[in-house]
Amino acid sequence: MSGLDSLYQELILDHAKHPHGTPLAGETGRVARSHQHNPMCGDDVTVQARVSADGTRLLDVTWSGSGCSISQASASMLAALIDDDAGESGVARERVTALIDGFREALRSRGRLPLDEETYADAAALSGVSKYSARVKCAMLAWVALEDAVARA
Template sequence: MSGSEALYQQIILDHSKARHGEGELVDAHASHHELNPTCGDQVTVRVRLDPARERIEEVAWEGDGCSISMASTSVMTDLVRGERTDRALELADAFRTMLRSKGEGEPDEELLGDGIAFHGVSRYIMRVKCAMLPWVALEASVREARLPAVE
């Protein structure tokens, strides 16, 4: 195992144990639940946007699943908190592209930060959905939260 592979594996293990952003967000603008019926992983992602609905003020989640899905959710939380909503959706798209790469190429570390730790997961088709699960929930939550408030 190369030094970078060992580092990436450690990032995943660390985030699966010390989960960033896990918990409730009672004043969320939107939430979305995703379930992977193949393995039972599940996550609910909640977001609160700024008053202009252009930036993610807070993101929180609750879920249960394998170390890959929980670590992916934790890393995602770190990457999108405080970001503009369009940037968060761009990150989700870049993460999806990386997971579809089947381990080929080099992901953009500057864009994805610790998210590149999941590049190796792309070689294991059964694990791709585990890593992508929270990102799908985030996309749905952000899109819903950006809708104008109904009064």
């Protein structure tokens, strides 16, 4: 295992053990939830997305779930990414959609398209998952839940 692969593995395990994504704070905006289940391995993730009153910005994301280290780390990394991008005004829905689409494309690339660390922060560590098709659904679970929740909001 290369040094970078080892570092990425440690980052995934750290997010799985110490997840980001705390309970929603405040009552401002609309909250939508989405529960996703991976029947192949039993992973479960429920994402809550708080969207601005006008529906144009994602204010924050929280999640809860159970499952493998990859699914739990991916949910944590997603929550941290949105939290880092959101600031006080939130993240534009278009940006959230672009992040999800880019993540999906990279994970379906079978290792040919790595995630950019500048764009995806810690979630870039999940690029290697794309080489293992059985694990892609684990990494995608929270991202699909966020996509669904934002569509519902």
